[in-house]
Amino acid sequence: SRKFGKSGNELNLNFDILNYKMQIHQVLDNKIYNILDTLMNNYTTLTSNLPSNINIQSIKLDYNHFLNNGGKIEVGTKISGIKAKNIADFSDVVNGQLVPNYIFSNNFNYNENINAAYVNHSREFSKFSYQIELRVENTIIDGFQFGNPFSKIQLLREIIQIYFQHYFFNII
Template sequence: MSGFINPSFVPTTNNASLLDANDNVVNLIRASNPSDKVWKNGSVNLNYALKMKKPGEELSVNLDYIAYKSSHTQLLKNSTYTPDTVLLNESVLSSSLPATIGVRTGKLDYSTPLSKGIKMDAGGKISFVKTDNTADFFDVVNTVPTPNYEFSNRFKYQENINAAYVNFSKEGKAFSIQAGLRIENTNIKGNQLGNPLIKDSSFTRNYTNLFPTFYLSYKLDTSDKHQLGFSFGRRVDRPNYQDMNPFTYPLDRYTYYGGNPFLEPTFSYNFEFSHTYKNFLTTTLEYSLVKNLIQETNEQKGNIYYSRRGILENNRFMEFQ
């Protein structure tokens, strides 16, 4: 059992100048956004390991529960001045952004030696995630707050992942080999709760994928001076919960950030060739094919910049070390 509390206060002030076509200063703009946040975390783990009568045979069970809770307040203040620093107008937007996250997981792993020096590992994992994010914004005029329904929203997210795997490995005098396969079934549901101005919206995702892995190493001599290696694997990187919240909210007067409910997982196929000399110097050549790479995208509409996560179709990367 463990837990922590992590408070933080971040005062942020940005200054900018609006210029005309001749680069003359028209207005001065100051945006301040002090942010006060407290993260609380608690976790519980139960585990059990059973060693069988057969040497090397073992069964283990792990159960975990993790809870996160945060309180987050902001005060977004935008002031416009003349070039002589005379105040023209000022807007104040306050916000309360509490969030809760609950994660429950269960994992079962089994390991046993087989014939001819082969070892088998197999198991499964199931996880459930629930998040609840509220964003309450208020326009503040003469210290009186009024609800701003254009920016206020509440986003609930549920994720269930069911996975199973099997892996076989063998250690020889000159070589080591390992091959495995993992299957994952993912089920996602997101709900954005509406308000008097914005309607409810929701989305679901359901998909199943296979993730093969393979590893081979070979010693070129008995003195272990030279060793060659090759590995292949398919991996997945899922978008985080908040990035899929479709709502758009202000970071300052001219910058807005929004989520993207159409984000898909990033899949990568990774190949690696390596040479090791005397277990000291290793040279590697890596190649990756990435599908649905998630990156930050920006769009300008008038004087407003909109930022959100987007997907690039296919990317290839090669690295030599």
């Protein structure tokens, strides 16, 4: 953050990076008992390997300009990106051997990019204030589901454009 001169005008720059890695191994036993608490049949075992890797980055730049008449103009932009790789690798244990379970297993990659910009004007009076804002946002989402013998390859692509105005009036 940096302020300029006596006017109080300021420029703010924020940069964020987040890396999240997770590795989970599970063994899930499924047992069925009767009312006498006796095991009714052979139980089944499902194992899982669930690695996940998520990376998030964003940068934001804002400028506040104070006007001589008591008003303020704000402009800013933000760019953010997410990349995620998720694997759900499940296997059944059959006669002591691991057999892939394609019903529960999947491998999915996800990418998201958001670009946004805004301009805002506000002013306060003794018994009245107002704020007017225009914001533009563009979001691009890509997802890819790798196939296996049970599920087909799937591709997700979505582009979202958002434009909106915001008006706020306050009477004290």
